[in-house]
Amino acid sequence: MTDLVLEATGLTKNYASTRALAGVDLNVRRGESLAIMGASGSGKTTLLHVLAGIVAPDAGAVRFTPASGVPIDVTGGTESVRSRLRRERFGFVFQQGLLIPELTAIENIALAVMINGTGRRDATEHAAGWMASLGLAGMEERRIGELSGGQAQRVAIARAQVTGAELIFADEPTGALDSQTSAxxxxxxxxxxxxxGRTLVVVTHDADVAARCSRTVSVRDGRIVNAEVSA
Known part of the structure; x- marks a missing residue:
């Protein structure tokens, strides 16, 4: 089985006259934590969205190889294929969490597996296990507005993981948090x-966050300009 979980080649993306990606090649190894850094407008978030099948590139390809070892063409597949990847194989954590405020914490998490056909009782039990493992036991019935920023992000992390996703994409997951909560x-x-044993790809502007990852790439003007392994 290949040790590469994602292989991206020649990714190009334009928004009107703005070139967001200019021929990006990037490999992501299974089990690593990869930080993508860059200034605002550098193309780092567009890169993450293309890797995750949220946005289609104008040119180039992304291939995902799951633990089963059968590669999946992310960019060349249908929207149905990409949607299924996002539901079952990929997990997402965003800066603001994008949680549903009308639902409780445990309902937000359980919903991710209920969408894939799991019954409410089993989904809720699974969600409760993730909440406990992330230090959220006792907060199951709180709505999102009743949680601190750090607690809400841990709910988002649990939601990303509860489906058994092999690859987690995080876009500025600590961007709205103070330094201690960020840590x-x-x-x-x-x-x-x-x-x-899962894989993490995180977009961040925070050097401290990047330093926690096993590898960092820097993006400027839609190109990868530097790559390094963290100590």
Whole structure:
């Protein structure tokens, strides 16, 4: 089985006259934590969205190889294929969490597996297990507005993991948090991804967050300009 979980070649993406990606090649190894850094407008978020099948590139290809070892063409597949990848194989954590405020914490998490056909009782039990593992036991019935920023992000992390996703994409997951809460959220994110044999790709502007990852690439003007392994 290949040690590459994602292989991206020649990714190009334009928005009107703006070139967001200019021929990006990038490999992501299974079980690593990869930080993508860059200034605002550098193309780092577009790169993450293309890797995750959220946005289609104008040119280039992304191939995902799951643990089963059968490669899946992310960019060349149908929207149905990409949607299924996002539901079952990929997990997502965003800066603001994008949680549903009308639902409780445990309902937000359970919904991710209920969408894939799991019954409410089993989904809720699974969600409760993730909440406990991330230090959220006792907060199951709180709505999102009743949680702190760090607690809400851990709910988002649990939601990303509850489906058994092999690859987690995180876009500025600590961007709205203070330094101590940011460190706590990164602890939870790394423990629940690479700590469990999964793979993490995180977009960040925070050098401290990037330093926690096993590898960092820098993006400028839609190109990867530097890559390094963290100490």
């Amino acid at each position: 706590d959220v990164m602890n939870a994110l790394l423990w629940s991804t690479t700590g469990q």
